[in-house]
Each structure stands twice: as C-alpha cells, then as structure tokens.
C-alpha cells in the first residue's frame with residue numbers, strides 16, 4: 001500500500017473511533033429549545049422538505065459532508081455515498097482531491113457522477129495546497145474531471161499544524177482565495193473541517209464573491225484529535241484539541257458578519273432536530289460527515305438508512321412545530337428567535 005493510501009486508511013480508522021470527537025466542546029445546538037405546537041394544523045405526510053441550493057433542487061436541505069477519495073477503498077466509500085445521495089435527492093461533497101492531482105491514477109475514486117446522475121456535487125481542495133503550489137488551472141481541472149457543480153476550499157490551520165508532514169502555510173491565503181474566485185469558473189465555497197469559521201474570518205471572506213461558507217464548527221469530529229490519533233496513537237495535546245467555535249455560534253457569527261453569503265451548517269449535527277435548529281439559525285442547508293462513515297464502508301443502502309433517519313426526524317421536528325415546509329421554517333425564523341437556555345448541563 002502506498003504512503004498516501006496508508007494515510008487515508010489511518011484517517012478512516014481514527015475517525016471510526018469515539019475518541020475522534022470533541023470531548024468537551026459541543027455544537028451548542030442543544031442549548032436551543034425547539035418550539036412545540038399541540039395543534040399543528042397539518043398532517044405529518046404534508047411536511048415538504050424540498051429546497052434549492054446553488055441552483056439545484058434538493059429533496060431536503062442536507063448534503064453528505066466531505067470525506068474521502070484516493071485509494072480504491074475510498075472509491076468504494078464514495079460510490080456508496082453518491083448512490084445514497086442520489087436515491088434521496090440530496091447533495092454530496094467529495095473529500096480532498098489533492099491525491100488525484102498528484103496521482104492521476106486515483107481519479108476514478110472521485111468519479112461519482114456515473115453513480116449519482118445529476119446530484120449536486122461539490123469538489124474539495126485545501127487552502128494549504130493553494131498557498132504551496134496548486135494554482136487556478138489545477139483547481140479548475142479538479143472540478144472538471146469529476147464534473148463537480150462547485151468546489152469547496154478547506155481552511156484547516158489547526159489540522160495542518162498537528163498533522164505529521166502537514167502544510168501549515170497560510171500566509172497569503174486570503175489573496176490566493178481572492179485570485180482563485182476571479183479565475184475559476186466554478187462557484188467556490190470555503191469550509192473548515194470541524195474547528196469552525198468565525199465572524200471575523202467571514203467578514204474577510206465576504207467581499208470575495210464566494211458562493212457559500214460551510215461553517216464546519218466544533219462539537220462533532222475533531223480533526224486535531226484525529227491527527228494526534230494517527231500520529232501518536234493517542235491524544236497528546238488534549239487542550240489544543242478542544243480549540244474550535246461551536247457550530248451554533250459559528251452559524252450566528254458568520255450570519256451577522258456576512259449576511260449575504262449562504263451558510264452551510266456542519267460539525268456535530270447528530271440528529272434531525274440538530275438540522276432543524278441549524279436551519280432556524282439561518283443555514284441554507286446542513287452537512288453531515290462522520291455519522292455516515294461506518295455505513296459508507298458497508299453499502300449504499302446502509303448510508304441511505306442513516307440519512308433517512310435524519311430526514312424522518314427533521315420532518316417530525318417541523319410537524320410538531322406546525323411548520324409545513326422548509327420555506328415556512330425560514331419565514332418564521334426570520335421573525336422569531338429560538339428559546340435559549342443556559343442553566344442545564346449541556347448534552348449533545
């Protein structure tokens with residue numbers, strides 16, 4: 001097995017462990033109370049989850065989060081994810097395409113368009129690669145080869161700093177992004193990997209002309225922990241691994257700093273109720289990664305099962321709040337804040 005394939009495998013093995021998640025920081029969503037209407041004046045079957053995102057019609061506001069690509073087993077994971085996303089009319093983000101730019105023979109593992117038909121597909125590369133070599137031509141190529149509708153650039157300084165052989169080179173990152181938006185034809189998104197985008201960062205990104213920001217906040221998969229598990233077999237710097245902006249806070253900060261930029265909510269979304277609350281806090285769509293990983297190693301049907309569970313819970317959350325659609329949820333959220341409670345011990 002090549003070095004790269006070995007590293008991808010170790011990442012997946014580490015992500016499957018419970019220790020891959022934050023130990024203290026939570027997404028913050030459980031602090032919000034969901035409204036309840038004993039007289040919802042609608043039937044559960046009437047609830048309409050459809051929405052549009054980046055010009056695509058989705059059957060529900062949910063994307064499969066960026067995970068993998070490269071070696072053959074990653075190709076299988078991607079196939080299962082794409083088939084499930086297509087079956088349910090959802091979107092999918094690919095894992096970092098760095099591997100296929102360096103090793104063109106790895107391209108087939110990312111080529112999911114053949115399994116997913118016209119699903120909304122978002123490619124992925126790291127800002128660290130932008131500042132240390134790859135230019136607009138390679139980025140455009142990455143999107144074209146996989147027939148992506150858009151491309152996400154992940155900004156992950158904490159992960160790069162802790163990864164053995166990481167590339168913690170972020171000097172000039174904002175300028176590199178600005179140049180990229182000008183040169184690349186595909187819509188560009190910026191995302192974190194689970195440590196969160198702050199309002200301050202969103203304000204600096206706001207003038208660039210991005211298509212969206214995925215806040216990828218703290219509370220779920222913690223890439224600082226994953227890198228330590230891969231590097232040392234244990235977490236040696238636990239305090240560094242609790243750095244991150246909780247997803248709920250990141251959503252609110254980014255919304256205030258860059259209100260015109262569509263937000264994707266992700267990072268620690270572990271139930272359909274989490275999705276509902278994230279939508280209320282202003283997300284256009286939500287994304288889920290790690291909870292799909294074990295199922296994706298198994299089959300498309302297994303992934304579909306996990307996703308259906310999220311969607312069923314989301315539908316019930318809307319129903320009991322008396323909301324007949326995602327559109328109605330957004331309308332109500334624009335005039336009414338979710339109740340917030342501080343006192344209770346915060347559970348996930």
Ligand SMILES: Cc1cc2nc3c(=O)[nH]c(=O)nc-3n(C[C@H](O)[C@H](O)[C@H](O)COP(=O)(O)O)c2cc1C
Pocket residue numbers: 011012015065066067068094095096124154191192193194216219220221266267268269287288289290291293
């Ligand atoms: C196995 C795995 C691999 C990942 N690989 C990438 C990647 O290549 N690029 C990226 O931008 N994010 C990557 N992520 C981060 C996720 O896209 C997401 O931002 C993060 O895991 C938080 O969501 P979660 O708590 O639902 O897992 C990966 C996550 C997992 C679990």
